[in-house]
Amino acid sequence: MIKKILLFSLLIVLIPFIIVTLFLSDDEITFNFSSNSIVRVYRESKDIIDEIPLEEYVVGVLAGEMPVDFELEALKAQAVAARSYVMTKIQENYKKDYDVVDTVTNQVYLDKEYLKSVWKDSYIDNINKLKMAVISTKGEYLSYNGKVANALFFSTSSGVTENCEDVFDAKVEYLKSVDSHWDTTSPVYSTTSTFTFNDFYNKLGLPYSEKLNIKIINKIYTGRIMKISINNKEFTGDDVRFKLGLRSAYFEITQEQGKVIITCKGFGHGVGMSQYGANGMAKEGYNYQDILTHYYTNIEIENYND
8 A cells, every 4th residue: 555655656746747858858749640641732932842741731830820939729729720721722622733832822831941940949849839739639620510611710800800701702601700809919909001192092003192082981890891982993991901011901091291091900811710819818718629619600620530
């Protein structure tokens, strides 16, 4: 009996030590999965196609799409969303030469060589944190009515996310507008851009005028501008956003001392999971399943290994 008590006491001491040792290891965590699908990634800058194991690809997407200092539960949510997104692309593009592009065209993917060059001495700690997020969610993806969900995501909302049909003209039942008040802590929640009249008109393809006449034609409840008239010419909110390089279609245009001032809220298309919202939820103690089921309506979290 005494031996059992001593053994139990020793385990209590050793288990935390073992866990801490794993997290403080000087070696990079390696994946050794018996089944790991391949993603054909078009490397745009190199003009080549790389074949990358799915879970390794998700690590590279985490590095490219979400700040590494985010909470682990937010990174886990991002891992599941990124895995789901690429699974839909693999299904869609199986007859093509590649599944995804490594840029914002699909998901930003960063390889180890690049990450080692920018993270330097922090590489091992950073890459292992991302790998822990991927290992913790290995094989998990989002599904809706038995099909892999197209898990869209973006940086920062205006305080609420958008209905898919209001942005992409396609109604998707699991991509509905939800509360995302956590985004107010994002460094890009509110941004201001200043233009000269010449620059403003040139970017919009309008003739120069000393008078600036702005009329909002259609704005939805989230604050996103759908249609706007500028000096009697109609634009969509996205037209103005992309032509002027704004961070979202939630903006307000004013004049001040011969300049055009545009205040913008949020960053990105606003559909699906807000990354800063996910991090805010994680800071409040929500886990990655809570985050995913909040931002994706009525989805299921499944595992392709089951």
